[in-house]
Amino acid sequence: MTSASEPESFVRMTLGERVQHWVLIASFTLLVLTGLPLVVYEWGPLERLFPIGSAFRVRGLVHRAAAVVLIALSAWHVLYVLFTPRGRETARALRPRSKDLRDACEILMHNLGITAWLYRRGVLRGWFFRHPYWLFAESPRYGRYNFIEKFEYLAVVWGSFAMISTGFFLWNVELAMRIFPRYVFDVLATIHGYEAILAFLAVLVWHMYNVHFAPGVFPMSKVWLTGRISRKRLMEDHPLEYEEIVARGKETI
């Protein structure tokens, strides 16, 4: 197959998947904004945002409304993964494998370049000559989803489960306390708070770096808007997928 007959870009996110992501962005942002005051309550200027009256109650209402959206989105996603061919295929492609752990170590060692530096300085030259793998001269080759993307997806799945299951009981205090004692309730509240911090920081640091600030990506990867990835980027970032597409002669997996 010649490159002339290949399209210049490939579908990476269908419209349905993009809508899911947009809804997730909206609900996540609202949840963080309305939940954060409970975490950083000691920050002085916040008090001015909540004058005496119903401001705090409105915050709670918005938080729970956004939570309902997240719950509905999660249900939609579960149905999508279970009952659509593309959903099933995507979920399979997102399953973590031992290669992902290896990839993570290899890219880190490749980027740090410690062994290559040692080799250049003549340390263990003979050993490295016999075992060139340990020089990490090449960066690992990724499939449709690299270890970063798989980790982020699983983090969202785990995070949503943790936040929804604990948040449900925080929402329904009286129901929760009929089922378990007060100290368990406090554990749920603790988990809800710290999981929120973890999720917020992970998105802020890890996801924002990988889809916005990373060299070659900056200012932004447009996949979440257009759903398409260019051939050049697909060949660079997901070579195994590209090869598979070429072999199968299809536009998408």
Place this chain on the structure above:
Amino acid sequence: MTRSPRLQRVRDLLVGIVLALGAAPAAWAQSPTPTNSDCLTCHEDAALVSSAGKTLRVDAERFAGSQHAALACVDCHADLRQTAEFPHREKLAPATCSPCHDETESRFRRGIHSRSHLKLGGRSLRCADCHEPHAVAPASDPASATSPFRVQELCLKCHRTATPETQGRGQGFVASYEESVHARALRKSGLAVSATCVTCHGSHETARVTDPSSRVARRNLPSTCGSCHAGILAAYRQSIHGARAAAGDDKAPVCTDCHGEHTVERASVSSSKVFARNVPETCGRCHADSRLVQSRNLATNRVPSFRSSFHGIALRFGELKVANCASCHGYHDILPSSDPRSRVHAGNIPQTCGGCHPNAGTNWARGAVHVAEPRDNYAAHLAREIYRIGIAGSMGLFALYIAADLWAFRRRRRGRA
């Protein structure tokens, strides 16, 4: 120069006897004592002034309507009783009230106002400073200067600016009474039973707060406030605060520690010390004072653990319906959790929480309410520690990856250049 009251009284008595003995024969020989109309002949004239320019007029009509209407001028201005020559000399002995008001006089002698004061040019307060001498009326008369509606003007004439011992309080501390619920009750609602200066401080016997006999001394405060708020006093006496205060613990709170003094306000007013949002700070003045808490063997971390709870955060952000200290512990009838009558005794927790959370059961009592230390809730502590390590670890890995990625990018670019 100050003389002891007793010496002064002995002197007065001696002078009286000498005067009486000396003057008596002369009096018999002279004309009868001047009547009120004799006096008014001159003193009704508004133009009559002293050498200092002060009016010497007596309003005959007001005098006739006063409590003293039945008295003769010379009953009080005793040294004019024997005067035959008019106009009499300008300098007279001060009018004396003690012959009739001796009991009041002796109470006054005990009080702080019988001593000399800078504001009064070094003299002590005189009866006439507060009681209009020629129009004296009972305090129950709303027109009287000493009626509940007007008495604060009288006190504030001196105390608006000058507080003898401010005890670290700024000027205006006394005048802040005018903004209080007590003053408003008088001014707006016309409640004559509301507290004025003299209700709490006493009138003639007014004494410093440091004087153990004072009505506003710590030991006496509950009964002073309780003279009106009797039902609350009864509840307070049953409480741990009331019991400790009665046992002589000077750090045990009395009414003013939670409600303030002159600024006392309803709990619904946002400036009140007992306004829902201000309650943690008010209780915290003692319960967050580590030395006091330790010396009294009280539970530590009560205030910070409340502030970090959902109730505490919601209260901070203006949600007033949420529980504050008093919602669970009560206020006037507050008791330690070890007391079975306490609202926060384990057996009463479901009922106490049930005040807001319908159908609260025994599960509500299983676990600490104030969680501050690991032992308060080991499971929550464990979850917190796991997350702290997890968050620090994952952020560390992210940072390592990002740093390596950026570094490699820089190397590649340099290699190409």
